[in-house]
Amino acid sequence: MAKKSRRRLLIVIIIILLAFIGAMVWTISNRTEAPTLVSVEPVATRSITQSVSAIGKLQPEVMVKMSSEASGEIVYLGVRDGDTVRNGQVLVRIRPDMMQSMLVQTRAAAEASRMSITVAKAEYDRAEADLKRITELYKKQFSSREDFDRASAAFQSAAGRLAQTQADYERAKGALRETQVNVERTTITAPMSGVVTYLGVELGEKVVGTAQMQGTEILRIADLSTMNAWVQVDENDVAQIKIGDTARIKVDALPNTELRGLVYEISHSPLVSGQGTQEEVVNFQVRIRIIDPEHRMRPGMSCSVDIETDTKTNVMAVPIQSVTMQQDAMTAAPAEEDYRKTERKPVAAKSKRPQSIVWVVNGGTVAARPVTTGISDEGYIEVIDGLKVGDRVVSSPYEAISKLLTPGAKVTVEDPAARRERYRSMRQDQ
Secondary structure (H helix, E strand, C coil): CHHHHHHHHHHHHHHHHHHHHHHHHHHHHHCCCCCEEEEEEECEEEEEEEEEEEEEEEEEEEEEEEECCCCEEEEEECCCCCCEECCCCEEEEECCHHHHHHHHHHHHHHHHHHHHHHHHHHHHHHHHHHHHHHHHHHHCCCCCHHHHHHHHHHHHHHHHHHHHHHHHHHHHHHHHHHHHHHHHHCEEECCCCEEEEEECCCCCCEECCCCCCCCCEEEEEEEEEEEEEEEEEEHHHHCCCCCCCEEEEEECCCCCCEEEEEEEEEEEEEEEECCCCCCCEEEEEEEEEECCCCCCCCCCCEEEEEEEEEEEEEEEEEEHHHCEECHHHHHCCCCHHHHHHHHHCHHHHHHCCCCEEEEEEECCEEEEEECEEEEECCCEEEEEECCCCCCEEEEECHHHHHHHCCCCCEEEECCHHHHHHHHHHHHHHC
16 A cells, blocks of 8 residues: 555656646746847948058158367367257367377477478489589590499489488378368267257366267257158068058157158168067067157157058948857867878968858847958958848947857847947946
């Protein structure tokens, strides 16, 4: 009797479990997910300008670094930092005492050499006259061969002394000219008109001339009428830039001011930082001439530029955040055989790229549409193939585009302004 009761109880429990499981299955199968709130934007034609961004410094078109060729103490300093100078203006004078004494010595040596020429010329004339007289007597046999030879030797000796004194005089004149130039070098004049952008000395300081070593840099003069932006461009972007490309320049010190420029020089020498480490970066210097004059610009100011490398008009475009990668390609794990192929052919595996897709809204659901893309700007990307004008694509939120949406998923279109207001309210509640 007890066995029958236990059997009935077991049957009842099983029936209850089956009923519960059936109810759960029915509930799950009939449950509907809430639609995802998204914003959409129709595919339209527009103009797209692709650009390369970089940062750098402002530099003048011409800047001269000036050093003294003579060493000594500065006894005159006629400019200050920021002064405007003209070509030929006296800027600095170095104490010329030592040079003046050397000038006196070399001038005296040159005068002594000149007087030696006078003495040697007199000896030469006398020896020449003696040789002529002895020669006439020798022809008439009134003089011996020994007298003729002695007169000839005296003439040759006098001619040699005259030539030597003339050479000594030329050497003394050269030394005098060199000393005079060195004396003139104690006065430094402006080689061009411009603005003093750097002054590294003060009155009374002693400087080292470039004749002995590198020399002391005294000042710099720059022509600020033409300014350039020197920027460093990543190696992956520099190939897109060409001479003559238009650039938009923003100077950190000049807010709300955008200047125009043209690329006039692209360096072929790389600028490598962190060489040999994982942080190694290779850049190339690009120089941009600023077209719009701005008197507030100074050499060394930081700037950022956007170089326009390509422009297309009347092309289909969608918001750049609307394009994502095919989820299967991003999430699917390769099989073991694929790993072996990857190890054998790493280059081929690396070249295989996931398909770009956009989510197209049709009614209340979305569908994944493969697309071929082109150039892009800050907000939009060109669509070469896969869409037509008027198609409605999901433009936000990015989390839905990249993760949440699946083919056939239900969506509710929300106005972008309403979305921003809802997010603002959520932040305020927090």
